[in-house]
Amino acid sequence: MSADALGGGDLDLVAALQIAPRASMQVLAAALGVSTGTVSRRMARLRERHGVRIVGQVPWWLGGATPHHVWISTAPGSTNQVAAAVAELDEAQFVATTTGRADVFCILHPTRRADAADLLTRTLPSIPGIVGTHSEPGLHRFASGSSWRIERLGAQRERQLFEHRHGPLPAAPVPFGEEEREVAGVLQRDGRASAADVARELGKSASTAYRLTQSLLDRGLVQPRVEIEPALLGYPLEAVVSLATSASTMRDTATALATHPSARYVTTVAGTSSVIHQGVFQHDDDLARFLTDDLGRHVGVTAFEVSVVLRVLTRYWTPDRGG
Structure with a gap:
């Protein structure tokens, strides 16, 4: 486990929130066997000291546009400045400096499909220090931050919490x-x-706000999730693996990889890659085993490239305090 990882009580709370992000203090306290005051104090500490947030993940198709996965090559000495500039874009969902395929990897999600061309051909190339980009639009997401979680609570406590899941x-x-x-x-x-x-922010009646909020959550149209630096959970190594597969195995490969314990984000894409797997690992050996053993089981994988994350600037549109 990383020296920067959270302690046991905080890890238990994060694990509970990963299952039931909107559970009440009373539900969380009962599941964890602590007082509501303890849960409240730990929640405040996670938020204030470690930048832990609960966000609501919305579907790709809400605005009619899909995210673009972009690898950026930069001029010598300009990588950090380029990454910071990209992170300032309204469309920046994820931004990190990386090794391997490029100097910066980002996920840019325009509000509308019509905005993508201008973003990729004008806005992005105009950033000083960028010497080249390669973009691959997403097709279908198989795993995301709302599905990845740490295993530490046991079956009984997990069952209690799953009753309060979206x-x-x-x-x-x-x-x-x-x-x-x-x-x-x-x-x-x-x-x-x-x-x-919701009612206060949008100026709606309490009954309307409740009806709309519950409808979105019950139908899964908003997926609450914990956004936290993986190193705090004992996963200091993060990598973006771009896989080329045969056409006939593309979906099966993505489906299988989405169940891998490392998978924080898995999507099929249109480009030189077929599947992108963004995973987190406890040790270099874990990444090595994933590449040699786990990927080796998928006969449809014909090639892959690895970009190891050096520093994260933005996760899900918000500056990453752990980066």
Whole structure:
């Protein structure tokens, strides 16, 4: 485990929140066998000292655009400045400096599909220090930060918490009303926002805010999740693995990789890669075993490239205090 990792009580709370991010203090306290005061103090410490947040993940198709995964090559000595400039973009969902394939890896998610061309051909190349980019749009997400979690609570406590978990993401896009989009925006920034918080921020009645909030959560249209630096959980090594596969095995490979313990983000893409696997690991040996043993089991994988994350600047649109 990393020397910077959290202690046992804090890890237990994070593990509980990964299962039930909106569970009440009373539910969390009962599951963890501590007082509500202890849970409240630990929550405040995680937030204030470590930048831990509960966010609401919204579907790709909410705005009609898919994210673009971009590898950026920079001029010598300009990598950090380029990464900082990219992190300032409104579309920047994830930004990190990396080794391997490029100097900077980012996930840029424009609000509308029509905005993607301008973002990739004008906005991004205009940043000083960028000498080249390679972009691959996402096709279908198989795993995300809302599904990755640490295992430490045991089956009984996990069952208690799963009763308070949000609904699953719909298998196919469903229509969003304008009011639902507004509420989704509030929950995206604060995944634990109450109906009262939503009503106050949007100027809606308490009953309307409650109805819209519960509808979005029950239908899985907003997926609350814990956003935390993986090193705090004992996973200091993060890597982005771009895989080329045969066409016939692309979906099966992504589906299988999404169940791997390291998988924080898995998606199929359109480009020179077929699948992107963003994973976290406890040791270099774990990454080595993943590349040689786990990927080796997938006969459809024809090639892969590895970008090891050096420093994260932005995770899910917010500056990363652990980076």
